[in-house]
Amino acid sequence: MRREAAAVLAERIDVQAPDGRRRGRGALSNASGRFEADSRVAFDDGWDASEDLPPLRTRVHEDAARTIITRNDSPDISFDRSINPYRGCEHGCIYCYARPSHCYLGHSAGLDFETELYAKPNAAVLLEKELAAPGYSPATMALGTNTDPYQPIERERRITRSILEILERTGHPVGIVTKSALVVRDIDILQRMAARGLAKVALSVTTLDRHLARRMEPRAATPSRRLDAIRQLSDAGIPTAVMVAPIIPSLNDHEIEAVLSAAKAAGAQQAGYVMLRLPLELKELFREWLATEVPDRAQRVLGLLQSMHGGRDYTATFGLRGRGQGAYADQVAQRFRLAAKRLGLNAQRLPLRTDLFVPPVKPGAQLRLF
Numbered sequence: 001m002r003r004e005a006a007a008v009l010a011e012r013i014d015v016q017a018p019d020g021r022r023r024g025r026g027a028l029s030n031a032s033g034r035f036e037a038d039s040r041v042a043f044d045d046g047w048d049a050s051e052d053l054p055p056l057r058t059r060v061h062e063d064a065a066r067t068i069i070t071r072n073d074s075p076d077i078s079f080d081r082s083i084n085p086y087r088g089c090e091h092g093c094i095y096c097y098a099r100p101s102h103c104y105l106g107h108s109a110g111l112d113f114e115t116e117l118y119a120k121p122n123a124a125v126l127l128e129k130e131l132a133a134p135g136y137s138p139a140t141m142a143l144g145t146n147t148d149p150y151q152p153i154e155r156e157r158r159i160t161r162s163i164l165e166i167l168e169r170t171g172h173p174v175g176i177v178t179k180s181a182l183v184v185r186d187i188d189i190l191q192r193m194a195a196r197g198l199a200k201v202a203l204s205v206t207t208l209d210r211h212l213a214r215r216m217e218p219r220a221a222t223p224s225r226r227l228d229a230i231r232q233l234s235d236a237g238i239p240t241a242v243m244v245a246p247i248i249p250s251l252n253d254h255e256i257e258a259v260l261s262a263a264k265a266a267g268a269q270q271a272g273y274v275m276l277r278l279p280l281e282l283k284e285l286f287r288e289w290l291a292t293e294v295p296d297r298a299q300r301v302l303g304l305l306q307s308m309h310g311g312r313d314y315t316a317t318f319g320l321r322g323r324g325q326g327a328y329a330d331q332v333a334q335r336f337r338l339a340a341k342r343l344g345l346n347a348q349r350l351p352l353r354t355d356l357f358v359p360p361v362k363p364g365a366q367l368r369l370f
Contacts, residue, residue: 023055024218026092027110028288033103034281056115058090060153063118068126069141076318079175082142083127085159087118089147091179093206093217094289095246098146100280109281114219117153124162128360131170138357140173150180152219164189171198171356177243179204181221181229191236197353200239202272203230205259207252215293227266234267239350241270247332248276249304250297256332257339264343271345273336274322275329276305278314304328 022028070082088102092114099109107116120126130136143149149160167174168189176183176190176199183190183201193199203226207213210222221229233240242263247253260271278286290298302313308324309315323329340346 022111024092025056025111025114026094026096026216026218026289027099027114027285028292029285030108030111031281031284033106033108033112034100035103036106036108056111058115058117058153060117060119060157063087063120065120065122065126067130068120068123069130070145074318076322079140079142079145081139082145083123083149083163084146085120085123085143085149085157085163086147086151086153088113088116090114090117090152091148091217091220093179093220094286095216095248095276095282096147097277097279097282099282099285101146103281110285117151119153119157119159121157121159123159124166127163127166129362131166131172132360132362136359138172138354140175140352140354141167142175142177144177148178148180148220149176150178150182152180152182154180154182155185161186161189164193166360168193168198170360171196171358173198173352173354175199175352176201177204178202179206179217179220179226181225184229184232187232187236187238190233190238194236194238196356198356200241200350200352201233202241202243202270203227203233203263203268204243204245205263206245207255208258208262209252209255212252227262230263230266230268234269239270240268241272242268242345243272243274244336245272245274246276247273248301249328250300251294253332256335260336260339260343260345264345268345269347270350271336271340273332275308275324275332277321278305279316283313 068083070084072080072082087105088107089096089098096113099113102109102113102116105118107113143160143163154160164174164186174193178201183203190199190201205223205226206217208223210224213220213223230240230242242259244256244259247256256273263271287298287302290301294301305313308326308329315321323333
C-alpha cells in the first residue's frame with residue numbers, strides 16, 4: 001500500500017520524466033500549472049530513483065458536470081456551441097492548444113494533460129435536459145473542439161456514442177472533428193443522420209510520415225488509419241472533410257499538398273487548415289519538445305512562427321490566432337487554396353439541417369396529441 005502511494009505521488013510530482021516513464025506520451029515534463037499553489041522543480045539528488053519508477057499510468061476521474069453544452073461567440077469560429085465529453089486527452093499531441101485548459105483543474109499542461117483525464121458520464125442526461133429547455137434553438141453541435149471525443153477511453157466509456165444517440169433521436173445536427181479511427185465504430189448512427197442532412201465528420205491529418213506522427217501525437221491513430229477512416233465514412237455516405245492541422249513551419253508544411261491529395265483520394269469533400277498555436281504553457285512545452293526531438297530545426301520552426309505573430313510565439317487576436325499574418329502565412333494560405341481548388345475540395349458547402357429538430361420530452365411532461 002505504501003509503495004502504491006509512493007508511486008502515485010511520484011507520478012504527480014515528476015517534473016522531468018525519464019524516457020522509460022513517458023513512453024507513449026507527448027510532453028517531456030510536468031511543470032506546475034499557473035493556478036497551482038505549489039511549484040515543482042526538477043532536482044537530481046544523485047540516487048537515480050526515477051529509473052525504478054513504473055511507466056506513467058492514465059487515470060480517469062469522473063467529472064460531475066452540471067451543464068454539457070458550451071457556448072462561444074468567437075468571430076473566427078464556425079460554430080456557437082460544442083460538447084466535450086472528456087477533459088484532458090490521452091492522444092498526447094504535443095502541439096495541442098487545449099493543454100493549458102487543464103491548469104484550471106489544478107493540473108499541469110504537460111504530462112498531466114495526457115494522464116489525468118476527466119470523463120463526463122452524465123453527458124447524455126444533461127444534453128437531453130438542455131435540448132428540452134424552453135426556447136432552445138438548434139444549430140450545429142460541434143464535438144471535438146477542445147479534446148478528442150474519440151480518444152482511447154471512449155472505447156469503453158462510450159460517452160460520445162451516447163451523445164450521438166440523443167442528437168439522432170432529436171434530429172439535431174452535429175459536426176465532429178477527430179484524429180481517431182474509432183469514429184468508424186459509430187458509422188451506423190452517423191450514416192442515418194447523414195441521410196437526413198444531420199451529420200458531417202472531419203479527420204485531422206497532421207502528417208503522412210508515421211514516424212513524425214508517433215513523436216508528435218503518440219497515442220493517436222496512424223496517418224494511414226485516419227485516411228482509411230475517411231474512406232469508410234465517405235463510402236457510407238457521410239460528408240467527410242480533412243483538417244490539415246496544425247501546420248507547423250519547417251516541420252510538416254511541405255506536406256500540405258500531399259495530405260490534401262491523399263484525403264481527396266480517400267473520399268474527402270472538404271478541407272481546412274489551422275496554423276500552430278502556442279498559448280500560455282504550451283509555448284514552453286513545445287519549445288522543450290523541439291529542442292529534444294528536432295534540435296536541428298528548432299530555430300527555423302520558431303523563426304517562421306514568430307514571423308506570423310509580430311516577433312512573438314503566439315498572438316490571441318481573433319482571425320489571426322489560427323492563421324497568422326505576413327509573407328509566410330500568405331504563402332501557406334495560397335498553397336492550400338490552390339491545392340484545394342485543383343483537387344475539387346470545398347467545391348460546394350455542406351450545410352446541415354436544423355428544421356428536423358424535435359425537443360425531447362421532459363419526464364412527466366404531457367405528450368403532444370397531434
